[in-house]
Amino acid sequence: MSPIPGSGLAKGLAVTLRTMTRKTVTAQYPDVQPDLPPRTRGVIGLFEENCTVCMLCARECPDWCIYIDSHKETVPAAAPGGRERSRNVLDRFAIDFSLCMYCGICIEVCPFDALFWSPEFEYAETDIRELTHERDKLREWMWTVPAPPALDPAAEEPKEIAAARKAADKLAAQAATEAEAAADAAAQATAEQPAAGQPAAGQSAQDTRPAQDTPAGQDAPTDRPGPDVPTAEEGPA
Amino acid sequence: MNDALDVALRLLVVFAVFLVLPLVIGQTEHKVMAHMQGRLGPMYAGGFHGWAQLVADGVKFAQKEDVVPANADRRVFQLAPAVALLPYLLVLVAIPIGPGEGMVGQVIDAGIFFVMAVMGAGVLGSLMAGWASANKFSLLGGLRTAAQLLAYELPMLLAAASVAMAAGTVSLPGILDAFEWWWIPWQITGALVFFVAGLAELQRPPFDMPVADSEIIFGAYTEYTGLRFALFLLAEYAGIVVLCGLTTVLFLGGWHGPWGADGLGWVWTLLKTAVLAFVVIWLRVSYPRMREDQLQKLAWTTLVPLALAQIALTGVVKVVTS
Numbered sequence: 001m002s003p004i005p006g007s008g009l010a011k012g013l014a015v016t017l018r019t020m021t022r023k024t025v026t027a028q029y030p031d032v033q034p035d036l037p038p039r040t041r042g043v044i045g046l047f048e049e050n051c052t053v054c055m056l057c058a059r060e061c062p063d064w065c066i067y068i069d070s071h072k073e074t075v076p077a078a079a080p081g082g083r084e085r086s087r088n089v090l091d092r093f094a095i096d097f098s099l100c101m102y103c104g105i106c107i108e109v110c111p112f113d114a115l116f117w118s119p120e121f122e123y124a125e126t127d128i129r130e131l132t133h134e135r136d137k138l139r140e141w142m143w144t145v146p147a148p149p150a151l152d153p154a155a156e157e158p159k160e161i162a163a164a165r166k167a168a169d170k171l172a173a174q175a176a177t178e179a180e181a182a183a184d185a186a187a188q189a190t191a192e193q194p195a196a197g198q199p200a201a202g203q204s205a206q207d208t209r210p211a212q213d214t215p216a217g218q219d220a221p222t223d224r225p226g227p228d229v230p231t232a233e234e235g236p237a
Numbered sequence: 238m239n240d241a242l243d244v245a246l247r248l249l250v251v252f253a254v255f256l257v258l259p260l261v262i263g264q265t266e267h268k269v270m271a272h273m274q275g276r277l278g279p280m281y282a283g284g285f286h287g288w289a290q291l292v293a294d295g296v297k298f299a300q301k302e303d304v305v306p307a308n309a310d311r312r313v314f315q316l317a318p319a320v321a322l323l324p325y326l327l328v329l330v331a332i333p334i335g336p337g338e339g340m341v342g343q344v345i346d347a348g349i350f351f352v353m354a355v356m357g358a359g360v361l362g363s364l365m366a367g368w369a370s371a372n373k374f375s376l377l378g379g380l381r382t383a384a385q386l387l388a389y390e391l392p393m394l395l396a397a398a399s400v401a402m403a404a405g406t407v408s409l410p411g412i413l414d415a416f417e418w419w420w421i422p423w424q425i426t427g428a429l430v431f432f433v434a435g436l437a438e439l440q441r442p443p444f445d446m447p448v449a450d451s452e453i454i455f456g457a458y459t460e461y462t463g464l465r466f467a468l469f470l471l472a473e474y475a476g477i478v479v480l481c482g483l484t485t486v487l488f489l490g491g492w493h494g495p496w497g498a499d500g501l502g503w504v505w506t507l508l509k510t511a512v513l514a515f516v517v518i519w520l521r522v523s524y525p526r527m528r529e530d531q532l533q534k535l536a537w538t539t540l541v542p543l544a545l546a547q548i549a550l551t552g553v554v555k556v557v558t559s
Contacts, residue, residue, distance in 0.1 A: 012523040016273040026277040 045141035259474035301463035321362025378456015395544035
């Protein structure tokens, strides 16, 4: 019981009066577009360049609303003497949004980041068949996919960046040790040069050997660490 | 001035007020109620903040089919909306909005009697509708209306009688001529009783048990469609105008104000009426509907004793001061 009889009535009046002075919460939707967060489940976009037709999305879909057709194509060997490769080519990729329940499993399961959520939601149709969005329409939705939200201030860095950084660090360390070794070798060489008779001939013989071993000669420097290291100093390392 | 022309002009003005003010209050209710609930209310009709929403509603009602149920008492059924609406028009004629002959439709010597009697007749419309509809929900609504009328007419009359005693006259302009500012605290209990009882008589929330749309689907109005239903709604809003106007005249000093006494009296009347109308809307938004037994209990155990106490107080003060 309230201490003063009727104070509850006054409180009720105060609540409505206070609400009247506040800003209304009405969303004037067709006039003002809603401000949706980047991960809003509006529609699914297909980044078909990434799709390998692995069919994981179609198989995991609880509603079976993803239709994929594909065929295999043979890719000629990239290099003379190589083996022919076969590649999946996407013929049809369609999502029936009249069946879709927006669970997002297809997007989670895609191993190649070919499916994305887009916040667009205004694709109502008067014919239910129009709700089956074919490949080109799904590709169009990709342009509406927003950039992923920024990470939290102290968050762990994304796996991709961490892996790339690790690789880069490894390469840098390797290059550093090689450069050190090369510097040592060079110092040794300059010390020995007056004594030894023909060092240039021996080094050029060493240099030609790897070029003969690899069939695609241009691949070698990219695989090899520190291509800018002078070949003359590579031999002793 | 020519007498006939004078009468015609007065009636025309009263009629215009009768048509405009209820719509203004209805639109205000749309907007105030919306904002009290954190909404915007109508925004499209008419372009600017939905000012023409009620015009659009009227057009919609006019287009609808006018259905009379097969088993209904046809004549009575069709007459009921007019019976509900017209009394308020008649009451409006007698309410003075400013000092002098020119600011009142017609000076009636027994003003309070006339006003209370005619307002009571307005409720007959709901009774007729409830009985003639041949529908059990309508009948329930009609019976509840009758019970409510019986319960609340008494405190309303007693409260009005208190003012008549204080002024020594039953003429509405006469009461206002005798008005002094200290009447407001003196008659405040009577004012509250009158206002609450008037709300109940209009079947406005929280006293809308007879129409209770969620329980007996609009009671007496269940079978009504189109324009006749619109007339019932209009009667409700005309009733708000009349009740607020009467409360202003009887208890709040009508055209008397702190300043601007000459020429601007009618502004005071309208201003006080508007504030009271806002309170009516405010109460509707704030409070849930009362149960039927709570309605009766409030009338008989609270309002009637309060009104009697007010009459006693008025009598004592009157005897002491004279």
